[in-house]
Amino acid sequence: MYVYDDHDRQILAERVAQFRDQTERALAGELSEDEFLPLRLQNGLYVQRFAPMLRICVPYGMMRSAQLRRLARITRDYDKGYAHFTTRQNVQLNWPAIEDVPDILAELGEVEMHANQTSGNCIRNTTTDQFAGAQHGEVADPRPYCEIIRQWSTFHPEFAFLPRKFKVAVNALESTDRAAIQVHDIGLQMITNASGDLGFRVHVGGGLGRTPMVGPVIREFLPELDLLTYLEAILRVYNRYGRRDNKYKARIKILVKALTPEGFAEKVEVEWSHIKDSPTRLTRDAIERIQGYFTEPAYLSLDNNxxxxxxxxxxxxxxxxxxxxxxxxxxxxxxxxxxxxxxxxxxxxxxxxxxxxxxxxxxxxxxxxxxxxxxxxxxxxxxxxxxxxxxxxxxxxxxxGFATPNLNTLTDIICCPGGDYCALANAKSIPVAESIQRRFDNMDFLYDVGDLDLNISGCMNACGHHHVGDIGVLGVDKKGEEFYQISLGGSSRQDAAIGKILGPSFAQEDMPEVVEKIIGVYLDQRTPEERFIDTYRRIGIEPFKERVYA
Amino acid sequence: MPDIITRDGTIKQDNWTLVPRPAAGDSLEVPAQPALIPADLWLAGQEHFEGRQDIGVWLDSHDEPEMLAEVVERLPIVAVNFPKFSDGRGYSIARLLRERYGYGNELRAVGDVLLDQLQFMKRCGFDSYALRPDKDISKAPRCLNFFSQTYQAATDTDLPLFRRRAS
The missing domain is CATH 3.90.480.20 (Sulfite Reductase Hemoprotein; domain 2)
Structure with a gap:
């Protein structure tokens, strides 16, 4: 994986010094809360329900053992001895003290880690398939391109104050998509064109949150050397024309929809025509240099055993x-x-x-x-x-405790921290996950149900990706009481789709039974080869409604 | 006279005065001292202002710098307003003026200009900064230079780190 050189180390050391200075000025009252807010967010620091939260960046999800050990030490020395893996392949600490954060960042910096741009209205951590580089069938290893995007987006002077947050994901398989690229602000599908050249199909304007959308394609083929100039063109159009009057309409998906994908694509092409040959254009050498860090480990010559x-x-x-x-x-x-x-x-x-x-x-x-x-x-x-x-x-x-054989089953639940931790949440999510896990503790039954994504978010911000679960659960607040709304038929994969709301919401204690009824409809109606989503698409939402609200 | 920081961190004083947009129906009052007037009003009275070294323009964050494409070289100074420091449109405006329209004279950041954004402004082509008066101007030189290394090409450099690494 990528290893820092002197330049990277210098930039990171200066960043830590900068945030120490900013924190001191904030604590001394020289920066107002408003002024400090984006500075601390772009260093991963939130102020949460009970305590601050620090979101540490794990670029495209990869870590070395020394980094894990440092994280462990930090959770012991500065927190309560545990951490949380997030739905964006990052790590969160739930109980750091604000005044300790510069020291935590310095400790992270020693092992080439940081919390840069893990929050705030800027370009966030670029993500990819967790099996990248190890699996069959990839067009090429996506990780070098993620690293190239990481470097380009780190402290980009033009794009530190975008209308809203901005997330990029890269996928290198044509057959499956574990990176959920179609629900990102920019989704890059690696492909080769008819002449065998490597490039990207570019989706823009997908996303979850309040207005979930599947991102349309705005360019069928972008040659790899043009990656950064084209991203810069997209970001510039967004920075200039994205809405800033309403936080809930500020994501790029709203702009793409307003201009239509064709209209947006045209604006990007015009902008790009001016900068495509600028110094930001990648070189073959630059790509190969980064690829040199993602060489295969020293595999032995073995047979499939x-x-x-x-x-x-x-x-x-x-x-x-x-x-x-x-x-x-x-x-x-x-x-x-x-x-x-x-x-x-x-x-x-x-x-x-x-x-x-x-x-x-x-x-x-x-x-x-x-x-x-x-x-x-x-x-x-x-x-x-x-x-x-x-x-x-x-x-x-x-x-x-790591061998629970439930991967991709109903109990492999994606779940945000919810109302137990998060200031934004309308409802708790962890107890709902646990009650469903307890109800479905029979492995044979789970295997019979097969692959199924059950995703839980504690609020509309959708950190638990509820829109794209086969079964999505959203916590809602009704006059101070917590209820849960269910949606069906979402997918974050190749066949990306936003789930459809089943109907009125349920109390927390009813959730396991409701899920059981939904599963029951699937088991009754499926043909032998159908996954949950296939049955749902064939029979529609009505049979599920009838059973659940009977 | 307000203190102005320049890109090399020195503090200077000058008497450029920002003239706000007149209310609808009112006409523009151009003061006797050097003045920055709304860019579209400069364009509307171009034959009157052309060649005057004491009249510059300012753009608001929602203005399109494209309007100055043909004339920008004839202006002694252009200011870009940051109505709120978190409104990032001014950075794109600055790069376009410098890199696309070849503007070479003074480019000033005005409005909600704070310390922690100065280096971004510098990198995008601003070369003078009217820091908000309640901020400690003595800290500006350090804030202009927090980073000695950067990853990207921008107005300040044609060499992104990947090109410098190669050489």
Missing amino acids: SEQLAAQRFENRAFDQWMSRNVDNHKVPGYAIVTLSMKKTGVPPGDVTDRQLEQIADLADQYSFGEIRVTHQQNVVLADVRQDRLFELWELLGPL
Whole structure:
């Protein structure tokens, strides 16, 4: 993965010094709350319901074991000994003291980490598929392009005060999309054109939140060398013309809709025509230099170890279940991609203790070249595990609580921190997740239901991605009481779609039963090969309504 | 006279006065001392103001700098107003004036100009800054230069870091 050179280190050290200075001026009353707000947000610092929250950036979800160990130490020294993996592949601390934040950032800087632009009206962390570089079928490794975008967007002088936040995602597979690019401000699909040249199909104006939209394509093919100049053109059009009069209409999706995708694309093309050959145009050397950091680890020459594995799976049903659910194919023979489930029932989705962070670091060192990836489903990936060591790894994961074989099932719930932590939330989300996990504790039943995304957000800001869950749950406030609205049929993948609201909302204690009824309709109506979304698309929302509101 | 910071961190005084847009129906009063007038009004009275070194213009954050494309070189000074420091349109306006329309004279940031945005302004081509009077001007030189390294090309450099790394 990427390693800082002297330039990166210098910039980061200066950033830490700058924020220390800004914090001192804020605490001394030289900066008003309003003036300090965007400065602290662009350093990841929120002021939350009970305490400040610090969102630490994990560029495109990748971390080294030394970074995990430093995070563990920080949670012990400055927080309550645990951290939270977010739905944007970042990490949050829930209880830091404001005056400690410069010191925390300095400690992070020592291991090439930071909290830059994890909040605020600026370009946020660029995300990608958590299996990037390890799986079959990618057009190319997307991570070097994410890093190129990271560097370009870091402290960009023109785009630090956009109308609203701005999120970019990159996907390198044509068959599946784990990066949810169509619900991002910019989604970049890597493709090759008829002549075999690498480039991007560019989606703009997707997003969740109050006005969920699937992002339309504004350019079918953008050559890779033009990536940054074209992004700069999009951002400039947005910076100049995005709405600033109403926070809820300020995202780029509203501008794209107002101008129509064609009208927006034309404005971008005109702007781009002026700057496409500017010094910001990438060079082959620059791309190759960054690609040089994402070389393959030192894989051994192995075979796909089917006989031994088959025997282990045959002899141990629990291992077999875990293999089916939590292990994915690797592009290199003899290796596998392992996902550690952070969704054990009773633990808030994505929460991890200091000790667990260190245990994950140790596992990464022993089994996966010292690297991990965080997923937007709030799990952790060891991307390069030898197949002949899967069984021993699985035996270690169980006692640590990371082997729950529920990946991509109903209980692998995406869930925001909700009203237990977040100042914005209308309702709690963690207890809803837990009550659903408790209701569906039978693994055989879960496997029978199959792949299903259940996503929970505590408010309209949709951090829990409820719009794009097969089943989405949204916390709403009705005269001071917490209720939950259900939507069905969302998807963040290739067939991206925004879920449709089922009907009136429910009380928290009714939620497990409501979900059970919805699942019941699916099980009754599905054909053998249908996923939940296929059945939903075929039969529509009515049968679900009838059963739930009967 | 207000203190003005320049891009190299020195503090100077001058007497450019910003003339607000007259209310509808009122006519523009041009004072005797050097004045910055709304850019569209300068254009409307171009033959009158042309060549006067004591008349410059100002653009508001929603104004389109395109309107000055043909004439900008003839202006002694252009100011861009930041009605609120968090309104980032002025940064794009500045880059367009400098990089697209080739404006070479003084480009001044006015309005809600605070310390922590000075380096961004400098990078986008502003070379003088009318800091909001309640801010400590002695801290401006440091704030103009928090970063000794930057990743992007902008008005201040043709060399993004990826090009400097290659050389």
